[in-house]
Amino acid sequence: MYKVPAQTRIGHVHLKVSDLGRALKFYHDLLGFELMQQYGTQAAFISAGGYHHHIGLNTWYSKGTPPAPVHAPGLFHTAILYPTRKDLAAILQRLADAKYPLTGASDHGVSEALYLDDPDGNGVELYWDKPRDQWPMDASGNLQMVTEPLDLDNLLSELK
The missing domain is CATH 3.10.180.10 (2,3-Dihydroxybiphenyl 1,2-Dioxygenase, domain 1)
Known part of the structure; x- marks a missing residue:
């Protein structure tokens, strides 16, 4: 294959x-x-x-034209990878200062992600990848991604 x-x-x-x-x-x-x-x-x-x-x-x-329907085929989101956790914290602070709404924030085990929509309703994920040695694996070595709430205050503490 x-x-x-x-x-x-x-x-x-x-x-x-x-x-x-x-x-x-x-x-x-x-x-x-x-x-x-x-x-x-x-x-x-x-x-x-x-x-x-x-x-x-x-x-x-x-x-x-209006945004594409949510319940129709198409792009779910564009994911933008930031180089460090501090960089993700900086964009979170920028969004908060602008009062731009998030649609979600998750810890996926392999990454931490912020979710929002652009003005046309296109989904946007802003994230950083955790070091590979921190990724959650099961006993057989298979990746075990999760979706847990992201502690935004802890993320913002990167800026202090």
């Missing part, structure tokens, strides 16, 4: 949005992604660290 090479990565996600300016206020102004290139009010490409783009945003088929 074919297996995708271990070095394979998801390169970028391209999201349909109804209002490019509103989407940029979320992804660029609030989350802090760099604007790499913009095509008027139709498309923008944003990244972390100067990469050509991690997220594409466009209104080509979606300008002015």
Whole structure:
């Protein structure tokens, strides 16, 4: 059976949005992604660290339309991996300062994650991976991911 090479990565996600300016206020102004290139009010490409783009945003088929139905096929969420727990704490503080609502916060054993929706109702997961030697394994060495409540106060203590 074919297996995708271990070095394979998801390169970028391209999201349909109804209002490019509103989407940029979320992804660029609030989350802090760099604007790499913009095509008027139709498309923008944003990244972390100067990469050509991690997220594409466009209104080509979606300008002015309502969010996609929750109970329909489509993307569940885009997951954005932060390098450290302190970085995740910093974005949590930024969201709290902006009074931007979370839809959830979980400790998955392998990672800690914050969940929210962008202005178009697209799910967004902001997370960091715990060191691999801390991942929960059963007696046979099989990964045992969980979904437990994330202690947000403990996460924010990383900033002190």
